[in-house]
Amino acid sequence: MMADGETARVRACLGGFRWHGLECRPYKEEGDAAFRNISRQILFDEPAQDCELRYFEMGAGGYSSLERHQHTHAVIVLRGRGQCLLGTTVRKVATFDLVTIPAWTWHQFRATDAEPFGFLCMVNRVRDRPQLPSESDLAALKSFPEVAAFLSS
Amino acid sequence: MMADGETARVRACLGGFRWHGLECRPYKEEGDAAFRNISRQILFDEPAQDCELRYFEMGAGGYSSLERHQHTHAVIVLRGRGQCLLGTTVRKVATFDLVTIPAWTWHQFRATDAEPFGFLCMVNRVRDRPQLPSESDLAALKSFPEVAAFLSS
Numbered sequence: 001m002m003a004d005g006e007t008a009r010v011r012a013c014l015g016g017f018r019w020h021g022l023e024c025r026p027y028k029e030e031g032d033a034a035f036r037n038i039s040r041q042i043l044f045d046e047p048a049q050d051c052e053l054r055y056f057e058m059g060a061g062g063y064s065s066l067e068r069h070q071h072t073h074a075v076i077v078l079r080g081r082g083q084c085l086l087g088t089t090v091r092k093v094a095t096f097d098l099v100t101i102p103a104w105t106w107h108q109f110r111a112t113d114a115e116p117f118g119f120l121c122m123v124n125r126v127r128d129r130p131q132l133p134s135e136s137d138l139a140a141l142k143s144f145p146e147v148a149a150f151l152s153s
Numbered sequence: 154m155m156a157d158g159e160t161a162r163v164r165a166c167l168g169g170f171r172w173h174g175l176e177c178r179p180y181k182e183e184g185d186a187a188f189r190n191i192s193r194q195i196l197f198d199e200p201a202q203d204c205e206l207r208y209f210e211m212g213a214g215g216y217s218s219l220e221r222h223q224h225t226h227a228v229i230v231l232r233g234r235g236q237c238l239l240g241t242t243v244r245k246v247a248t249f250d251l252v253t254i255p256a257w258t259w260h261q262f263r264a265t266d267a268e269p270f271g272f273l274c275m276v277n278r279v280r281d282r283p284q285l286p287s288e289s290d291l292a293a294l295k296s297f298p299e300v301a302a303f304l305s306s
Binding site for chain 2: 009010011012013017019043044046048049050051053071072074076078084086091093094095096097098099100102103120122124125126
């Protein structure tokens with residue numbers, strides 16, 4: 001039942017949203033989702049913790065994949081500003097804004113063309129795989145002019 | 154199985170590490186733990202998420218309670234710099250540094266006397282109550298000169 005400082009850990013930020021000893025990974029390992037100019041660092045992934053905390057960053061003009069799933073996301077922007085598709089709504093978000101993405105909500109993050117955009121994302125350790133939009137899902141989303149403009153930006 | 158933007162949520166940061174519609178709460182609701190000049194905002198606390206994400210901030214000279222518990226903490230500093238007791242080790246931490254606090258590890262955060270110090274803390278939704286140090290626990294901790302200096306700072 002005892003532990004001490006030997007097993008605790010401080011991981012220093014090196015500046016520029018990189019951390020000591022953490023690999024800057026590809027955004028996705030596999031699959032055919034469309035995404036651009038985005039990386040992933042897993043900040044916390046401990047068996048004793050029921051969630052993981054990841055840092056995603058996209059360069060200017062980058063975007064995450066458009067997807068939905070049963071599990072939810074809790075997001076806090078750490079760097080820059082961008083836009084977020086949430087269902088059929090497009091929202092501007094900036095540093096330290098909070099975004100909750102409920103179950104089965106289509107979502108995508110996009111950086112502006114001017115600067116990098118980065119955010120923390122908390123997610124359950126046990127979760128389902130993302131679902132990508134079918135052609136008919138995309139057509140339905142694009143029937144909303146704001147969403148169509150977002151997806152073609 | 155469908156949800157849309159109506160149920161999604163963007164919560165704007167108002168600047169100064171305050172968020173729209175979020176209450177800045179007392180650090181602890183009860184108990185006799187010693188702490189000073191510290192507040193708590195619960196950023197994410199959704200039933201669908203297996204962890205909560207809270208933002209704690211202490212003013213200059215503030216500190217959290219000295220405690221330990223079975224559950225673990227995943228911490229990312231968002232504002233300023235401070236010190237962290239981890240078991241029998243004292244570590245300096247600064248913005249965006251990451252701290253993992255394992256089970257049953259005595260821990261306490263302290264701001265410097267110069268500026269506010271704030272951090273995110275991810276914690277399992279289902280968790281045990283913190284344990285406070287007994288007189289003999291405190292004496293054992295203070296046998297380490299670095300820890301004694303930290304606790305009396």
